[in-house]
Amino acid sequence: MGIPGELLLTQVSENLVGLARAGDTSAFDRLVSMHQREVYALAYRILGNAEDAADIQQETFVRAWRNLRRFRQDAAFSTWLHRIAVNLCLSAKRRKSLVQCDIPPEELASQSVGPNPGADVAALRRIIGSMPAHHRVLIVLRDLEGRSFEEIAGMIGCSVGSARSRLCKARGMLRERMRPYLEEE
């Protein structure tokens, strides 16, 4: 009976973290290689911009290296890494408006909705981009990345119950803003 792939990956990751904490840069290089795609995807989904996502991706690993001694390994390394990335994304959002299409909901609702599904996809993209960052993070983590509530709570630094209630509000806002497009169905 073999070890499930995800568990094996986690064990390898934890071993590499132990080596990296002792100062082994080659072990950290392997950790970067293992996790850089998911970190970039998370940053891109939150920020919606390839250049900013690449900056966050790089900064996340540099911060992780600097704070590796603080990582207590009571959570998965990837969860800790994503928490750093989420915080960096939220900080970046606070520093400057990175919303790709900051269109007011009223204007979005007034746009004509054609039968083309691509138009609905574009509308959803704009609406997600126009949502508050803390709501968008929850939708990205849960509905796009399929993270568990425990992981989400660890990443955004709140309780599981709080993460659930915040996600409920975020979904409600998303549904409300998408209503003009949904009623065409």
Add this chain to the structure above:
Amino acid sequence: MMHECDRVGDAIWEHARTGADLPADVSRHIGGCPECARLLSDARRILSLAEHAIPVPDAPDCRAEVMARISVAEPRRPVWAYACALLVVILIAGYALLREARPPGRIAQTNQPSPKVSPTEQPANPGFICVDPVPQRRTQCRPVTAQHHRPRVRHWVNPKLMVAGANTQQQSPVPRTPEDQPSMDRRPVAAVSVTWGAEPSESSSYAYTERDEATGETTTCRVEKSPGAVSIFMESKPSGQEPPSKGA
């Protein structure tokens, strides 16, 4: 009914996201609640669009940049290490400041310079008197007399203090001026500071000898305080010649 709608809302979204079977009670509720049925429809639609809404481009390989940055910025030392280092610095600085700020007391010659000392030959700090021209020598200091209030004596080498040679004669304890002895070089010397007690008697004296372990040279210094003046006598003798046990 609304409370029940709130309860099943999360299950509806999860069913729309994963396609997993709905619990039986949620299915029954959706069957009798048009609002929740509408929510299920909307959630399915939104999540099906969301799969295509944010296509993630290929992630760039950031390993080279990250490794270059972390090779410059090594992991930070623990905070306690910085705290310990800061504490040591504060203690050293505080000790130095306390030494500087300590009240000098009554230094024998500060206000009463010996009238025998030439003004041109007087050290910058009138509380000092030259003892020995050899800097940083190891000495053994032994007081030979102490009367009344024993003064506090400090002696050290002060390379910045430049006076004439220390081969002062016993009967002429005050160093001669360069004009008197033009052949004498100005050399770094040691200095001694004598601080009397709070209430010295009208006449006090103190004397000590010090011996250079390296050269065997012996120096005797005696300080006498009278109501009108302070006199300091000193004598250095090379190895083999014992100084007098008391000052001249």
